[in-house]
Amino acid sequence: MDKVHYKEMCENLENMFQSGVFAGRKIYLFGHCNATEALSDALMEKGIRVCAILDNNEEKHGKFYHDIPITAPREILQETSGSSAVCIAARAYEAMAQQLRSMGYTDRIYKMVEYDSFAEYSLSEETIKRKRERLERGLARHNNLSEKYSGYMKIFCPFNALGDICFAMSYLPYFLARHGIAECVVCVIGQACAQVVGLFGDYPTEIFSQKEMDETIQAVIYTEDKNSFIAHQDRPYVVNLHKALYIKCIPLEQIYCCGVFGLPKETKPYKPTLWKPYADLDKIPKGKSVILSPYAKSVTALSNNVWEQIVEYYIERGYKCFTNVAGDEKPLPGTLPVSPKLAQVQPLAEHAGTFIGIRSGLCDVLRYAACKKTALYPDYNYCDTKWKAIDMYALEGWENIVVKDDFLWKKN
Amino acid sequence: MEKQELIRDMQDMIQGYDRILFLRCDLPKINGLFSRYSDKQIKKSVLLLPKEKVGICLNGMDCTLLDTESGDAIRKLYHTYEFSNKFTMLSAGSNFGTILNYVNTGLLSLEAAASALLD
Numbered sequence: 001m002d003k004v005h006y007k008e009m010c011e012n013l014e015n016m017f018q019s020g021v022f023a024g025r026k027i028y029l030f031g032h033c034n035a036t037e038a039l040s041d042a043l044m045e046k047g048i049r050v051c052a053i054l055d056n057n058e059e060k061h062g063k064f065y066h067d068i069p070i071t072a073p074r075e076i077l078q079e080t081s082g083s084s085a086v087c088i089a090a091r092a093y094e095a096m097a098q099q100l101r102s103m104g105y106t107d108r109i110y111k112m113v114e115y116d117s118f119a120e121y122s123l124s125e126e127t128i129k130r131k132r133e134r135l136e137r138g139l140a141r142h143n144n145l146s147e148k149y150s151g152y153m154k155i156f157c158p159f160n161a162l163g164d165i166c167f168a169m170s171y172l173p174y175f176l177a178r179h180g181i182a183e184c185v186v187c188v189i190g191q192a193c194a195q196v197v198g199l200f201g202d203y204p205t206e207i208f209s210q211k212e213m214d215e216t217i218q219a220v221i222y223t224e225d226k227n228s229f230i231a232h233q234d235r236p237y238v239v240n241l242h243k244a245l246y247i248k249c250i251p252l253e254q255i256y257c258c259g260v261f262g263l264p265k266e267t268k269p270y271k272p273t274l275w276k277p278y279a280d281l282d283k284i285p286k287g288k289s290v291i292l293s294p295y296a297k298s299v300t301a302l303s304n305n306v307w308e309q310i311v312e313y314y315i316e317r318g319y320k321c322f323t324n325v326a327g328d329e330k331p332l333p334g335t336l337p338v339s340p341k342l343a344q345v346q347p348l349a350e351h352a353g354t355f356i357g358i359r360s361g362l363c364d365v366l367r368y369a370a371c372k373k374t375a376l377y378p379d380y381n382y383c384d385t386k387w388k389a390i391d392m393y394a395l396e397g398w399e400n401i402v403v404k405d406d407f408l409w410k411k412n
Numbered sequence: 413m414e415k416q417e418l419i420r421d422m423q424d425m426i427q428g429y430d431r432i433l434f435l436r437c438d439l440p441k442i443n444g445l446f447s448r449y450s451d452k453q454i455k456k457s458v459l460l461l462p463k464e465k466v467g468i469c470l471n472g473m474d475c476t477l478l479d480t481e482s483g484d485a486i487r488k489l490y491h492t493y494e495f496s497n498k499f500t501m502l503s504a505g506s507n508f509g510t511i512l513n514y515v516n517t518g519l520l521s522l523e524a525a526a527s528a529l530l531d
Contacts, residue, residue: 094494094497095497098497118493118494119493119494119497120493120494120495121494121495121496121497122495123419123422123423123426123495123496127493127495128419128489128492131492131493132492134493135492135493218491218492218493220507221491221507221508222488222491222492224491224506224507225507226506226507228507229507229508230507230508230509232508232509233509236494237494238490238491238501238503238508239508239509239510240500240510240511240529241509241510241511241513241514243511243528243529244511244514244519244520244524244525244528246528247524247527247528248519248520248524250514250519254519255509258513258514258517258519259509259510259511259513259514259519260508260509260513261509261513262509262513262516262517263517264517265517265518265519
Protein backbone atom coordinates (compact mmCIF):
# COMPACT_ATOMS: atom_id res chain seq x y z
CA MET A 1 0.00 0.00 0.00
CA ASP A 2 1.50 3.34 -0.97
CA LYS A 3 2.05 6.04 1.61
CA VAL A 4 -0.63 8.43 0.33
CA HIS A 5 -3.38 5.83 0.52
CA TYR A 6 -2.07 4.48 3.83
CA LYS A 7 -2.22 7.97 5.34
CA GLU A 8 -5.74 8.49 4.01
CA MET A 9 -6.84 5.13 5.41
CA CYS A 10 -5.36 5.84 8.84
CA GLU A 11 -7.03 9.26 8.96
CA ASN A 12 -10.39 7.73 8.08
CA LEU A 13 -9.85 5.03 10.65
CA GLU A 14 -8.99 7.56 13.35
CA ASN A 15 -12.09 9.65 12.58
CA MET A 16 -14.30 6.58 12.66
CA PHE A 17 -12.69 5.38 15.87
CA GLN A 18 -13.21 8.77 17.51
CA SER A 19 -16.84 8.90 16.45
CA GLY A 20 -17.43 5.47 17.98
CA VAL A 21 -18.76 3.69 14.90
CA PHE A 22 -16.95 0.48 15.80
CA ALA A 23 -18.19 0.32 19.38
CA GLY A 24 -20.04 -2.88 20.18
CA ARG A 25 -19.69 -4.27 16.68
CA LYS A 26 -17.81 -7.23 15.34
CA ILE A 27 -15.44 -6.00 12.67
CA TYR A 28 -14.87 -7.85 9.43
CA LEU A 29 -12.61 -6.91 6.55
CA PHE A 30 -13.30 -7.85 2.93
CA GLY A 31 -10.65 -8.78 0.38
CA HIS A 32 -7.34 -10.23 1.52
CA CYS A 33 -4.67 -7.99 0.06
CA ASN A 34 -1.76 -5.87 1.15
CA ALA A 35 -4.03 -2.94 2.06
CA THR A 36 -6.32 -5.17 4.11
CA GLU A 37 -3.35 -6.49 6.05
CA ALA A 38 -2.28 -2.90 6.74
CA LEU A 39 -5.81 -2.06 7.86
CA SER A 40 -5.90 -5.10 10.11
CA ASP A 41 -2.64 -4.02 11.71
CA ALA A 42 -3.93 -0.47 12.17
CA LEU A 43 -7.13 -1.73 13.80
CA MET A 44 -5.09 -3.98 16.06
CA GLU A 45 -3.04 -1.00 17.20
CA LYS A 46 -6.29 0.62 18.29
CA GLY A 47 -7.24 -2.48 20.24
CA ILE A 48 -9.87 -3.53 17.71
CA ARG A 49 -9.83 -7.20 16.89
CA VAL A 50 -10.85 -8.27 13.41
CA CYS A 51 -13.18 -11.29 13.45
CA ALA A 52 -12.36 -12.48 9.97
CA ILE A 53 -11.18 -11.41 6.56
CA LEU A 54 -13.81 -12.19 3.93
CA ASP A 55 -12.52 -13.19 0.53
CA ASN A 56 -14.05 -14.63 -2.63
CA ASN A 57 -10.99 -16.74 -3.41
CA GLU A 58 -11.75 -20.25 -2.15
CA GLU A 59 -8.06 -21.12 -2.08
CA LYS A 60 -7.55 -18.63 0.72
CA HIS A 61 -10.35 -19.97 2.90
CA GLY A 62 -9.03 -21.68 6.03
CA LYS A 63 -5.80 -19.69 5.96
CA PHE A 64 -4.93 -16.96 8.42
CA TYR A 65 -3.38 -13.51 8.51
CA HIS A 66 -1.71 -13.54 11.91
CA ASP A 67 -4.52 -15.26 13.83
CA ILE A 68 -7.37 -13.81 11.78
CA PRO A 69 -9.17 -16.44 9.68
CA ILE A 70 -9.84 -15.86 5.99
CA THR A 71 -13.36 -17.00 5.18
CA ALA A 72 -16.05 -16.90 2.53
CA PRO A 73 -18.11 -13.68 2.42
CA ARG A 74 -21.31 -15.58 3.23
CA GLU A 75 -19.94 -16.30 6.73
CA ILE A 76 -20.89 -12.80 7.79
CA LEU A 77 -24.56 -13.61 7.33
CA GLN A 78 -24.33 -15.57 10.58
CA GLU A 79 -24.08 -12.30 12.48
CA THR A 80 -27.27 -10.90 13.93
CA SER A 81 -28.51 -7.62 12.52
CA GLY A 82 -26.89 -4.54 14.02
CA SER A 83 -23.94 -6.40 15.50
CA SER A 84 -21.27 -6.15 12.80
CA ALA A 85 -19.56 -3.91 10.27
CA VAL A 86 -17.43 -4.60 7.20
CA CYS A 87 -14.46 -2.41 6.35
CA ILE A 88 -13.13 -2.45 2.82
CA ALA A 89 -9.77 -1.11 1.68
CA ALA A 90 -9.82 -2.19 -1.93
CA ARG A 91 -10.14 -0.75 -5.37
CA ALA A 92 -13.23 -2.84 -6.06
CA TYR A 93 -15.10 -1.34 -3.11
CA GLU A 94 -18.26 -0.62 -5.09
CA ALA A 95 -18.54 -4.15 -6.46
CA MET A 96 -17.69 -5.69 -3.09
CA ALA A 97 -20.25 -3.61 -1.23
CA GLN A 98 -22.81 -4.51 -3.88
CA GLN A 99 -21.97 -8.18 -3.45
CA LEU A 100 -22.56 -8.00 0.29
CA ARG A 101 -25.89 -6.24 -0.20
CA SER A 102 -26.95 -8.77 -2.84
CA MET A 103 -26.19 -11.55 -0.35
CA GLY A 104 -28.55 -9.93 2.11
CA TYR A 105 -26.06 -8.22 4.41
CA THR A 106 -27.78 -5.15 5.84
CA ASP A 107 -25.31 -3.81 8.40
CA ARG A 108 -22.69 -1.15 7.97
CA ILE A 109 -20.11 -1.20 5.17
CA TYR A 110 -17.27 1.29 5.30
CA LYS A 111 -15.00 2.47 2.50
CA MET A 112 -11.66 2.95 4.25
CA VAL A 113 -9.75 4.48 1.36
CA GLU A 114 -10.61 5.97 -2.02
CA TYR A 115 -8.83 3.63 -4.43
CA ASP A 116 -11.15 4.13 -7.38
CA SER A 117 -12.69 7.55 -7.83
CA PHE A 118 -14.15 6.50 -11.20
CA ALA A 119 -16.73 4.16 -9.68
CA GLU A 120 -19.86 4.87 -7.71
CA TYR A 121 -22.68 2.45 -8.30
CA SER A 122 -25.50 4.91 -8.09
CA LEU A 123 -27.54 7.02 -10.49
CA SER A 124 -28.82 9.41 -7.86
CA GLU A 125 -28.99 13.10 -8.76
CA GLU A 126 -26.45 13.88 -6.06
CA THR A 127 -23.95 11.33 -7.41
CA ILE A 128 -24.33 12.49 -11.00
CA LYS A 129 -23.90 16.13 -9.96
CA ARG A 130 -20.75 15.32 -8.00
CA LYS A 131 -19.28 13.26 -10.80
CA ARG A 132 -20.10 15.98 -13.29
CA GLU A 133 -18.18 18.48 -11.16
CA ARG A 134 -15.28 16.05 -11.00
CA LEU A 135 -15.37 15.78 -14.79
CA GLU A 136 -15.34 19.57 -15.14
CA ARG A 137 -12.17 19.76 -13.04
CA GLY A 138 -10.62 17.13 -15.27
CA LEU A 139 -11.63 18.97 -18.43
CA ALA A 140 -10.00 22.16 -17.16
CA ARG A 141 -6.77 20.36 -16.29
CA HIS A 142 -6.77 18.48 -19.57
CA ASN A 143 -7.21 21.76 -21.44
CA ASN A 144 -4.27 23.29 -19.59
CA LEU A 145 -2.12 20.29 -20.38
CA SER A 146 -3.10 20.41 -24.06
CA GLU A 147 -2.16 24.09 -24.22
CA LYS A 148 1.18 23.49 -22.53
CA TYR A 149 2.01 20.59 -24.83
CA SER A 150 0.43 21.70 -28.06
CA GLY A 151 1.06 19.13 -30.78
CA TYR A 152 2.26 16.47 -28.34
CA MET A 153 0.62 13.13 -27.72
CA LYS A 154 -0.26 12.92 -24.03
CA ILE A 155 0.52 9.49 -22.57
CA PHE A 156 -1.24 8.81 -19.28
CA CYS A 157 0.06 6.19 -16.85
CA PRO A 158 -2.84 6.20 -14.43
CA PHE A 159 -1.46 4.24 -11.50
CA ASN A 160 1.49 4.64 -9.19
CA ALA A 161 3.17 1.31 -9.93
CA LEU A 162 6.74 0.96 -11.14
CA GLY A 163 6.12 -2.26 -13.04
CA ASP A 164 3.29 -0.79 -15.07
CA ILE A 165 5.47 2.19 -16.01
CA CYS A 166 8.29 -0.15 -17.07
CA PHE A 167 6.01 -2.12 -19.37
CA ALA A 168 4.42 1.02 -20.79
CA MET A 169 7.77 2.62 -21.53
CA SER A 170 9.16 -0.62 -23.02
CA TYR A 171 6.60 -0.52 -25.83
CA LEU A 172 5.79 3.16 -26.11
CA PRO A 173 8.41 3.90 -28.82
CA TYR A 174 6.84 1.34 -31.16
CA PHE A 175 3.39 2.78 -30.53
CA LEU A 176 4.59 6.30 -31.25
CA ALA A 177 6.34 5.20 -34.44
CA ARG A 178 3.34 3.23 -35.64
CA HIS A 179 1.07 6.25 -35.24
CA GLY A 180 3.57 8.72 -36.65
CA ILE A 181 3.84 10.61 -33.39
CA ALA A 182 6.94 12.75 -33.12
CA GLU A 183 6.62 14.02 -29.58
CA CYS A 184 4.86 13.00 -26.43
CA VAL A 185 4.59 13.94 -22.79
CA VAL A 186 4.31 11.17 -20.21
CA CYS A 187 1.96 11.84 -17.30
CA VAL A 188 2.57 9.80 -14.16
CA ILE A 189 1.80 9.75 -10.44
CA GLY A 190 4.67 10.53 -8.11
CA GLN A 191 8.41 11.02 -8.39
CA ALA A 192 9.27 7.32 -8.43
CA CYS A 193 7.25 6.70 -11.58
CA ALA A 194 8.82 9.77 -13.19
CA GLN A 195 12.25 8.33 -12.39
CA VAL A 196 11.32 5.10 -14.15
CA VAL A 197 10.23 7.06 -17.22
CA GLY A 198 13.64 8.74 -17.13
CA LEU A 199 15.38 5.35 -17.38
CA PHE A 200 13.93 4.92 -20.87
CA GLY A 201 14.65 8.29 -22.41
CA ASP A 202 14.48 12.02 -22.14
CA TYR A 203 10.70 12.28 -22.22
CA PRO A 204 8.92 15.38 -20.95
CA THR A 205 7.13 14.19 -17.83
CA GLU A 206 4.25 15.63 -15.83
CA ILE A 207 3.68 14.45 -12.28
CA PHE A 208 0.11 14.29 -10.98
CA SER A 209 -1.54 13.30 -7.72
CA GLN A 210 -3.87 10.30 -7.99
CA LYS A 211 -6.91 12.58 -7.75
CA GLU A 212 -5.64 14.89 -10.47
CA MET A 213 -4.78 11.93 -12.67
CA ASP A 214 -8.20 10.31 -12.25
CA GLU A 215 -10.00 13.55 -13.07
CA THR A 216 -7.85 14.25 -16.12
CA ILE A 217 -8.26 10.73 -17.42
CA GLN A 218 -12.01 11.04 -16.98
CA ALA A 219 -11.78 14.07 -19.27
CA VAL A 220 -9.77 12.05 -21.81
CA ILE A 221 -12.46 9.37 -21.81
CA TYR A 222 -15.31 11.86 -22.04
CA THR A 223 -13.82 13.91 -24.87
CA GLU A 224 -12.42 10.82 -26.64
CA ASP A 225 -9.38 12.99 -27.28
CA LYS A 226 -7.32 11.53 -30.11
CA ASN A 227 -4.17 13.21 -28.79
CA SER A 228 -4.26 11.36 -25.49
CA PHE A 229 -3.55 7.72 -24.77
CA ILE A 230 -4.11 5.79 -21.55
CA ALA A 231 -1.24 3.32 -21.25
CA HIS A 232 -2.52 0.88 -18.67
CA GLN A 233 -3.74 -2.69 -18.63
CA ASP A 234 -6.75 -2.44 -16.33
CA ARG A 235 -7.39 1.21 -15.49
CA PRO A 236 -9.70 3.01 -15.76
CA TYR A 237 -13.01 1.17 -15.99
CA VAL A 238 -13.38 1.53 -19.77
CA VAL A 239 -10.35 -0.72 -20.32
CA ASN A 240 -11.68 -4.27 -20.76
CA LEU A 241 -8.39 -6.14 -21.26
CA HIS A 242 -8.64 -7.92 -17.92
CA LYS A 243 -11.80 -9.71 -19.06
CA ALA A 244 -9.67 -11.86 -21.37
CA LEU A 245 -7.96 -13.30 -18.29
CA TYR A 246 -11.13 -15.13 -17.35
CA ILE A 247 -10.60 -17.42 -20.31
CA LYS A 248 -6.87 -17.30 -21.05
CA CYS A 249 -3.66 -16.63 -19.15
CA ILE A 250 -1.94 -13.69 -20.81
CA PRO A 251 1.28 -12.65 -19.05
CA LEU A 252 1.56 -8.98 -18.16
CA GLU A 253 4.25 -8.47 -20.77
CA GLN A 254 1.86 -9.52 -23.54
CA ILE A 255 -1.01 -7.59 -22.04
CA TYR A 256 0.99 -4.42 -22.52
CA CYS A 257 2.54 -5.31 -25.86
CA CYS A 258 -0.58 -6.64 -27.59
CA GLY A 259 -3.50 -5.51 -25.47
CA VAL A 260 -2.56 -1.98 -24.48
CA PHE A 261 -0.51 -0.96 -27.50
CA GLY A 262 -1.86 -3.33 -30.15
CA LEU A 263 1.64 -4.43 -31.19
CA PRO A 264 2.61 -7.83 -32.63
CA LYS A 265 3.48 -10.32 -29.90
CA GLU A 266 7.01 -10.75 -31.25
CA THR A 267 7.83 -7.10 -30.51
CA LYS A 268 11.03 -6.79 -28.47
CA PRO A 269 10.70 -4.45 -25.51
CA TYR A 270 13.00 -1.47 -25.16
CA LYS A 271 15.28 -1.74 -22.14
CA PRO A 272 15.97 0.90 -19.51
CA THR A 273 19.45 2.26 -20.13
CA LEU A 274 19.88 5.60 -18.43
CA TRP A 275 21.31 4.31 -15.14
CA LYS A 276 23.36 6.39 -12.76
CA PRO A 277 26.22 5.22 -10.55
CA TYR A 278 25.59 4.33 -6.92
CA ALA A 279 27.90 6.49 -4.83
CA ASP A 280 28.74 4.09 -2.00
CA LEU A 281 29.76 1.01 -3.94
CA ASP A 282 32.95 0.78 -1.87
CA LYS A 283 30.80 -0.31 1.07
CA ILE A 284 29.30 -3.18 -0.92
CA PRO A 285 31.69 -6.14 -1.40
CA LYS A 286 31.74 -6.74 -5.15
CA GLY A 287 30.20 -10.07 -6.10
CA LYS A 288 29.86 -11.11 -2.47
CA SER A 289 26.81 -9.11 -1.50
CA VAL A 290 23.08 -9.71 -1.61
CA ILE A 291 20.50 -6.99 -2.07
CA LEU A 292 17.26 -8.08 -0.46
CA SER A 293 13.96 -6.42 -1.24
CA PRO A 294 11.25 -7.64 1.13
CA TYR A 295 8.84 -4.71 0.83
CA ALA A 296 6.14 -4.18 -1.78
CA LYS A 297 3.15 -1.93 -1.58
CA SER A 298 0.74 -4.06 -3.59
CA VAL A 299 1.71 -7.59 -2.58
CA THR A 300 0.98 -9.37 0.68
CA ALA A 301 4.18 -9.65 2.70
CA LEU A 302 6.21 -12.84 3.02
CA SER A 303 6.76 -14.20 6.51
CA ASN A 304 9.85 -13.18 8.46
CA ASN A 305 10.93 -16.81 8.44
CA VAL A 306 11.44 -16.72 4.68
CA TRP A 307 13.84 -13.82 4.91
CA GLU A 308 15.59 -15.22 7.98
CA GLN A 309 16.39 -18.40 6.07
CA ILE A 310 17.78 -16.46 3.12
CA VAL A 311 19.89 -14.09 5.23
CA GLU A 312 21.27 -16.98 7.27
CA TYR A 313 22.15 -18.92 4.12
CA TYR A 314 24.17 -16.10 2.60
CA ILE A 315 25.86 -14.95 5.80
CA GLU A 316 27.06 -18.52 6.41
CA ARG A 317 28.70 -18.42 3.00
CA GLY A 318 30.52 -15.17 3.63
CA TYR A 319 28.18 -12.79 1.85
CA LYS A 320 27.23 -9.40 3.15
CA CYS A 321 23.49 -8.82 3.14
CA PHE A 322 21.70 -5.53 2.53
CA THR A 323 18.03 -4.62 2.65
CA ASN A 324 16.66 -2.14 0.17
CA VAL A 325 14.63 0.25 2.33
CA ALA A 326 12.71 3.47 1.80
CA GLY A 327 11.26 5.86 4.36
CA ASP A 328 10.74 4.18 7.71
CA GLU A 329 11.14 0.63 6.45
CA LYS A 330 13.47 -1.44 8.61
CA PRO A 331 16.36 -3.56 7.32
CA LEU A 332 15.98 -7.29 7.85
CA PRO A 333 17.79 -8.63 10.94
CA GLY A 334 21.43 -9.32 10.14
CA THR A 335 21.48 -6.94 7.17
CA LEU A 336 22.44 -3.34 6.56
CA PRO A 337 20.13 -0.78 4.95
CA VAL A 338 20.68 0.59 1.44
CA SER A 339 18.50 3.21 -0.19
CA PRO A 340 19.54 3.66 -3.79
CA LYS A 341 17.58 5.90 -6.12
CA LEU A 342 15.73 3.98 -8.79
CA ALA A 343 18.27 5.08 -11.38
CA GLN A 344 21.03 3.55 -9.21
CA VAL A 345 19.44 0.25 -8.33
CA GLN A 346 20.71 -1.74 -11.32
CA PRO A 347 24.36 -0.65 -10.96
CA LEU A 348 24.07 -1.48 -7.26
CA ALA A 349 22.59 -4.94 -7.85
CA GLU A 350 25.16 -5.74 -10.55
CA HIS A 351 28.00 -4.72 -8.25
CA ALA A 352 26.57 -6.75 -5.36
CA GLY A 353 26.14 -9.79 -7.58
CA THR A 354 22.85 -11.06 -6.19
CA PHE A 355 19.37 -9.61 -5.90
CA ILE A 356 16.50 -11.37 -4.14
CA GLY A 357 13.16 -9.64 -3.88
CA ILE A 358 9.49 -10.15 -3.39
CA ARG A 359 7.92 -9.89 -6.86
CA SER A 360 7.16 -6.21 -7.15
CA GLY A 361 7.63 -3.41 -9.62
CA LEU A 362 11.24 -3.10 -8.52
CA CYS A 363 11.88 -6.48 -10.13
CA ASP A 364 10.61 -5.04 -13.42
CA VAL A 365 12.99 -2.10 -13.07
CA LEU A 366 15.83 -4.60 -12.48
CA ARG A 367 14.63 -7.05 -15.05
CA TYR A 368 17.76 -6.96 -17.24
CA ALA A 369 20.39 -6.50 -14.50
CA ALA A 370 23.52 -8.58 -15.08
CA CYS A 371 23.52 -10.44 -11.76
CA LYS A 372 21.87 -13.41 -10.07
CA LYS A 373 18.23 -12.47 -9.69
CA THR A 374 15.51 -14.22 -7.73
CA ALA A 375 11.87 -13.18 -7.50
CA LEU A 376 9.77 -14.58 -4.66
CA TYR A 377 6.04 -14.91 -5.29
CA PRO A 378 3.50 -15.14 -2.49
CA ASP A 379 1.14 -17.99 -3.35
CA TYR A 380 -1.85 -15.95 -4.48
CA ASN A 381 -4.10 -15.62 -7.49
CA TYR A 382 -3.86 -12.67 -9.84
CA CYS A 383 -6.87 -10.45 -9.09
CA ASP A 384 -10.05 -12.52 -9.36
CA THR A 385 -8.65 -14.88 -12.00
CA LYS A 386 -7.66 -18.52 -11.69
CA TRP A 387 -4.07 -17.71 -12.62
CA LYS A 388 -1.31 -17.55 -10.06
CA ALA A 389 0.85 -14.47 -9.70
CA ILE A 390 3.82 -16.39 -11.10
CA ASP A 391 1.81 -17.20 -14.26
CA MET A 392 1.32 -13.51 -14.86
CA TYR A 393 4.57 -12.03 -13.63
CA ALA A 394 7.32 -14.64 -14.21
CA LEU A 395 10.54 -12.97 -15.35
CA GLU A 396 12.79 -14.39 -18.05
CA GLY A 397 16.39 -14.80 -16.88
CA TRP A 398 15.34 -14.87 -13.22
CA GLU A 399 14.81 -17.65 -10.77
CA ASN A 400 11.08 -17.45 -10.06
CA ILE A 401 10.03 -19.09 -6.80
CA VAL A 402 6.54 -19.48 -5.32
CA VAL A 403 6.66 -19.20 -1.53
CA LYS A 404 4.24 -21.61 0.11
CA ASP A 405 3.67 -22.31 3.80
CA ASP A 406 6.35 -25.03 3.89
CA PHE A 407 8.96 -22.87 2.13
CA LEU A 408 12.59 -23.92 2.56
CA TRP A 409 15.39 -21.86 1.04
CA LYS A 410 17.68 -24.29 -0.75
CA LYS A 411 20.50 -23.45 -3.08
CA ASN A 412 22.89 -25.76 -4.85
CA MET B 413 -34.81 11.02 -24.56
CA GLU B 414 -35.10 13.31 -21.54
CA LYS B 415 -32.33 13.05 -19.01
CA GLN B 416 -34.64 11.85 -16.23
CA GLU B 417 -36.16 9.26 -18.52
CA LEU B 418 -32.71 8.04 -19.51
CA ILE B 419 -31.71 7.65 -15.89
CA ARG B 420 -34.93 5.81 -15.03
CA ASP B 421 -34.50 3.46 -17.99
CA MET B 422 -30.92 2.78 -16.99
CA GLN B 423 -31.93 2.09 -13.39
CA ASP B 424 -34.57 -0.35 -14.61
CA MET B 425 -32.06 -2.14 -16.80
CA ILE B 426 -29.57 -2.40 -13.93
CA GLN B 427 -32.32 -3.91 -11.80
CA GLY B 428 -33.53 -6.27 -14.48
CA TYR B 429 -30.38 -7.52 -16.16
CA ASP B 430 -27.06 -9.07 -15.22
CA ARG B 431 -25.25 -7.45 -18.13
CA ILE B 432 -25.96 -4.37 -20.22
CA LEU B 433 -23.90 -4.15 -23.37
CA PHE B 434 -23.82 -0.86 -25.20
CA LEU B 435 -22.60 -1.22 -28.74
CA ARG B 436 -21.05 1.82 -30.37
CA CYS B 437 -21.75 2.11 -34.08
CA ASP B 438 -18.21 2.71 -35.29
CA LEU B 439 -16.75 -0.74 -34.66
CA PRO B 440 -15.57 -2.73 -37.66
CA LYS B 441 -15.22 -6.00 -35.72
CA ILE B 442 -18.34 -5.90 -33.65
CA ASN B 443 -20.68 -7.63 -36.09
CA GLY B 444 -18.30 -10.56 -36.12
CA LEU B 445 -18.25 -10.72 -32.36
CA PHE B 446 -21.99 -10.99 -32.08
CA SER B 447 -22.74 -13.07 -35.13
CA ARG B 448 -20.68 -15.80 -33.47
CA TYR B 449 -22.39 -15.36 -30.17
CA SER B 450 -23.74 -18.71 -29.01
CA ASP B 451 -26.33 -19.92 -26.54
CA LYS B 452 -23.67 -20.57 -23.91
CA GLN B 453 -24.47 -17.34 -22.17
CA ILE B 454 -26.22 -17.91 -18.88
CA LYS B 455 -26.51 -14.34 -17.66
CA LYS B 456 -29.49 -12.23 -18.54
CA SER B 457 -28.23 -9.54 -20.88
CA VAL B 458 -29.56 -6.68 -22.87
CA LEU B 459 -27.87 -5.21 -25.91
CA LEU B 460 -28.19 -1.49 -26.55
CA LEU B 461 -27.42 -0.57 -30.09
CA PRO B 462 -28.05 2.10 -32.69
CA LYS B 463 -31.19 1.70 -34.76
CA GLU B 464 -29.25 1.01 -37.92
CA LYS B 465 -27.69 -2.06 -36.30
CA VAL B 466 -31.03 -3.81 -35.83
CA GLY B 467 -29.79 -6.79 -37.80
CA ILE B 468 -27.45 -7.81 -35.00
CA CYS B 469 -30.27 -8.60 -32.58
CA LEU B 470 -29.88 -12.16 -31.41
CA ASN B 471 -32.11 -14.90 -30.16
CA GLY B 472 -32.10 -15.18 -26.41
CA MET B 473 -30.77 -11.70 -25.86
CA ASP B 474 -32.96 -8.66 -25.38
CA CYS B 475 -32.19 -5.70 -27.63
CA THR B 476 -33.02 -2.05 -27.28
CA LEU B 477 -32.58 0.20 -30.26
CA LEU B 478 -31.36 3.71 -29.62
CA ASP B 479 -31.61 6.86 -31.67
CA THR B 480 -28.44 8.92 -32.06
CA GLU B 481 -29.36 11.34 -29.32
CA SER B 482 -30.09 8.64 -26.76
CA GLY B 483 -26.96 6.73 -27.68
CA ASP B 484 -24.88 9.84 -27.21
CA ALA B 485 -26.52 10.60 -23.88
CA ILE B 486 -25.74 7.10 -22.61
CA ARG B 487 -22.19 7.37 -23.90
CA LYS B 488 -21.68 10.64 -22.08
CA LEU B 489 -23.16 9.28 -18.86
CA TYR B 490 -20.87 6.25 -18.96
CA HIS B 491 -17.93 8.46 -19.77
CA THR B 492 -18.66 10.66 -16.75
CA TYR B 493 -18.22 7.81 -14.26
CA GLU B 494 -18.70 4.09 -13.78
CA PHE B 495 -22.26 3.95 -12.48
CA SER B 496 -22.60 0.16 -12.51
CA ASN B 497 -20.37 -2.82 -13.06
CA LYS B 498 -23.18 -4.40 -15.08
CA PHE B 499 -22.77 -1.84 -17.85
CA THR B 500 -20.17 -2.45 -20.53
CA MET B 501 -19.57 -0.30 -23.55
CA LEU B 502 -17.97 -1.99 -26.52
CA SER B 503 -15.90 0.38 -28.57
CA ALA B 504 -12.71 0.35 -30.56
CA GLY B 505 -11.12 2.36 -27.75
CA SER B 506 -8.79 4.42 -29.86
CA ASN B 507 -7.17 6.04 -26.84
CA PHE B 508 -6.84 3.02 -24.62
CA GLY B 509 -6.22 -0.71 -24.94
CA THR B 510 -9.11 -2.95 -25.88
CA ILE B 511 -9.75 -6.66 -25.98
CA LEU B 512 -10.12 -6.36 -29.75
CA ASN B 513 -6.35 -5.79 -29.85
CA TYR B 514 -5.94 -9.39 -28.71
CA VAL B 515 -7.98 -10.54 -31.68
CA ASN B 516 -6.00 -8.37 -34.09
CA THR B 517 -2.68 -9.64 -32.73
CA GLY B 518 -3.70 -13.30 -32.73
CA LEU B 519 -3.68 -13.81 -28.98
CA LEU B 520 -7.39 -14.44 -28.80
CA SER B 521 -9.97 -15.76 -31.22
CA LEU B 522 -13.04 -13.71 -31.97
CA GLU B 523 -15.16 -16.31 -30.18
CA ALA B 524 -12.97 -16.13 -27.10
CA ALA B 525 -13.12 -12.34 -27.06
CA ALA B 526 -16.91 -12.42 -27.31
CA SER B 527 -17.09 -15.02 -24.58
CA ALA B 528 -14.84 -12.92 -22.33
CA LEU B 529 -16.89 -9.79 -22.87
CA LEU B 530 -20.15 -11.56 -22.17
CA ASP B 531 -18.92 -13.38 -19.07
